[in-house]
Amino acid sequence: MGIFRKKGYVRSESEPTLYVKKEGNDFIIFCLYVDDIIYTSSSTFLVDKFKSQMMxxxxxxNMGLLHYFLGLEVHQAEDGIFISQRKYxxxxxxxxxxxxxxSATTPMNINEKLQQEDKGEMENAKRFRNLVGGLIYLTHTRPDIAFPVSVISRFMxxxxxxxxxxxxxxxRYIAGTLEYGIWYSKTSNFRLCGFTDSDWASSLDDR
Known part of the structure; x- marks a missing residue:
């Protein structure tokens, strides 16, 4: 939106609802969804300035600390933040x-190999896509199901x-792990690490 750009906020190229502004060594980030705004900053001055500008x-x-947003439940404590989707x-x-x-103890059967042509009867594709779409949204706070959901999404x-x-x-797995979520602990030595397993040879359909 033009009003944000005029005030020096930069819109994210990968996420159009996300804006960032830097002033010296401090920054403020906010997300806009319809008529709701959530924001965070490294500076209380920038927070107060942003609230004043918006009002x-x-x-x-001002609704105060964030507790619920788009199906995400947020619990903020002194030593960190816990995000989950229990109600969702x-x-x-x-x-x-x-x-x-x-409940199931694992989200997938061990060594299960799904493939397109498995000689099984066809299911209702619309209902299946609704289910997979719901599970994809759940991966926002449940990275433990990201892999099995990515696998089943190939067959929509x-x-x-x-x-x-x-x-x-x-x-069945998430039914037994309703309390799971992501815990962001408070730390002064933060390092973000990522891992991937590109084992395409295990795909029975196209390797």
Missing amino acids: NEFEMS TNDLLSKFGMLNCK QQPSTVHYGAAKRVL
Whole structure:
């Protein structure tokens, strides 16, 4: 939005709802979604300045510390921040009739190899896509299901009963791990590390 650019906020190229502004060694970041704004900063001065600017430009109110946003539940403490999606998970389980299901200890069967042509009967593709889409959104706070969800998402065009069974196993796993989420601990020596396993040879469809 033009008003933000005029005040020196830079819009992210990869996430259009995210804006950043730097002043010296300090910064402020905010995310805009419809009529909601969440923000964080390394400086209380920038926070106060931002709140003043927004209240002068728009008719809005300050709701205080963030507790809930787009299905994300946020608990802020002195030693860190915990983000989870317990309510969203319960709603997802209820939507697909898995609220009282028997839980699974792992999100995938060990050594399971899914493939496009598995001779299984075709499932309702729309319902399967709804399920996978719901699981994809859940990976925001559940990186432990990111891999199995990425695997089952390969079969959204022509899902079989085998693919749907694999997706339901992910639901059974999250049913037993409702309390899981991401804990961001307070630290002065932060280092971000990433890992990947590009084992394309294990794909039975195209290697």
